[in-house]
Amino acid sequence: MPKGRTRQQRAAQVLKWIDANWIVGRKISVRWVAELLDDDGEEYCGYTDRVGKDLVIVLSKKRLTTIQETTDIVIHEACHAIQWPPSGKAERRRHHHPPSFWALYGEIRDRFDHDHGHEEADAFEW
Ligand SMILES: [Zn+2]
Numbered sequence: 001m002p003k004g005r006t007r008q009q010r011a012a013q014v015l016k017w018i019d020a021n022w023i024v025g026r027k028i029s030v031r032w033v034a035e036l037l038d039d040d041g042e043e044y045c046g047y048t049d050r051v052g053k054d055l056v057i058v059l060s061k062k063r064l065t066t067i068q069e070t071t072d073i074v075i076h077e078a079c080h081a082i083q084w085p086p087s088g089k090a091e092r093r094r095h096h097h098p099p100s101f102w103a104l105y106g107e108i109r110d111r112f113d114h115d116h117g118h119e120e121a122d123a124f125e126w
Contacts, residue, residue, distance in 0.1 A: 014121050016125065029055075082104060
């Protein structure tokens with residue numbers, strides 16, 4: 001499989017590479033939407049949510065205009081997916097980036113950027 005040439009293709013490859021190496025533990029998919037606006041009307045890049053038993057990473061086509069930006073956000077959101085709490089009260093605390101989040105992010109980022117992760121990701125289907 002060659003490296004994905006579109007944001008959509010590359011997002012799928014990077015997510016599958018992460019899931020193969022760190023194990024999200026639930027079915028996870030990517031959904032693209034035209035744009036994302038928060039409660040204050042500010043645009044943002046993406047978020048992760050649970051739909052039934054599965055997780056979905058929702059990404060903004062408007063904000064993520066390059067493969068590089070898309071990759072950055074997919075890695076970030078995949079960390080949320082891996083650390084997604086069990087269903088129930090714990091899930092209400094969504095917007096949290098504790099030190100363990102950044103430790104995981106750093107680990108994945110380092111593997112991707114400096115230890116052939118970006119090449120390994122090419123092997124995954126779009
Ligand atoms: Zn976050």
